[in-house]
Amino acid sequence: MSTAVAVSLINAVPSAHGLLSRRAYFLHWGVVQISLANFIIIVLMVVLFVLALILPFPGGKAVKSEEKRDEQ
Amino acid sequence: MSSEQHATSSWTVWLRNHIKRTVPEGQWLPDRQPAYVRSWIYVFGVATLAAFLFVLASGLALAVGGAAWWHTSRVGHFFNSMHLWSTELFFVFMVIHLWGKFFMAAWRGKRALTWITGAVAFVGSIATAFTGYLSQTNFDSQWISTQAKDGLNSVGVGALFNVLNLGQMLLWHIVLLPLVVGVLVVLHVILVRRHGVVPPFDAQPPEPAALAHTELPETAMQAPTDGADPVQVPR
Numbered sequence: 655m656s657t658a659v660a661v662s663l664i665n666a667v668p669s670a671h672g673l674l675s676r677r678a679y680f681l682h683w684g685v686v687q688i689s690l691a692n693f694i695i696i697v698l699m700v701v702l703f704v705l706a707l708i709l710p711f712p713g714g715k716a717v718k719s720e721e722k723r724d725e726q
Numbered sequence: 727m728s729s730e731q732h733a734t735s736s737w738t739v740w741l742r743n744h745i746k747r748t749v750p751e752g753q754w755l756p757d758r759q760p761a762y763v764r765s766w767i768y769v770f771g772v773a774t775l776a777a778f779l780f781v782l783a784s785g786l787a788l789a790v791g792g793a794a795w796w797h798t799s800r801v802g803h804f805f806n807s808m809h810l811w812s813t814e815l816f817f818v819f820m821v822i823h824l825w826g827k828f829f830m831a832a833w834r835g836k837r838a839l840t841w842i843t844g845a846v847a848f849v850g851s852i853a854t855a856f857t858g859y860l861s862q863t864n865f866d867s868q869w870i871s872t873q874a875k876d877g878l879n880s881v882g883v884g885a886l887f888n889v890l891n892l893g894q895m896l897l898w899h900i901v902l903l904p905l906v907v908g909v910l911v912v913l914h915v916i917l918v919r920r921h922g923v924v925p926p927f928d929a930q931p932p933e934p935a936a937l938a939h940t941e942l943p944e945t946a947m948q949a950p951t952d953g954a955d956p957v958q959v960p961r
Contacts, residue, residue, distance in 0.1 A: 695818075699818055699821060699822060702818075702822060703767075703822050703825050703826070705766070706765070706766035706767045706769070706770065706822065706826070707765075707766070707767055709766055711764040711765050711766055713764070
């Protein structure tokens, strides 16, 4: 096998991954390191958690009217 | 043996009575929930369950074509992507569900076993997901399996199973571990239905008159065992 063929085969390996072959960007804080993608997902999960606690659940008015009807 | 004695000694009668005692009728698929359930934080448990069903359905479709199907077929690739993203959502919803229940101290009111089954199901899900990485049949799975092999050998469990064995890991991923997680999820849901969803810390017990007005059957849902017992509202 010629060197040129070997190089082309080696180059073909990362291209087989497509998007996954791109180098991941990592964040570093001392001993802690995390990929940017994972960090963004965790931040989004925390945001979702906080929103779930503070956003009103739909149908609140309907419940109040039902409660009033029950009281009557 | 009289017919009455025969009925009481029958295993079917025993099982029926046992099921009735475990989760009384009306608690399996209730049409009323405590008022505090009207919060988004209570949605993530059932969202996890819905994502889990998608994981199972897409996994069944992938099983038809085999582990390497998704490399050569657009349909296979679609189901593989569906399996991946439903798993991602499964974990996102499950972790938010875990956070919500942790800060609510959801083990209150004799719900320790509910908490434990949920926690063990979470760990089992991680193991199932790891074996899923090993079943991709690509360079990623090769890399991950060799790294996992070193890690598992370093903690002394490498002799019990072989992460480099695709056949073993694939069977673990599609039979053994889903069975374990599935049984734990079913137990978890049964326990949730038996004891009811955990009330918030500030849930106010209802007035005795209000309880009399509702005329509800004596179920765990309306009477959390830790004393907090808000008035129920129809959903």
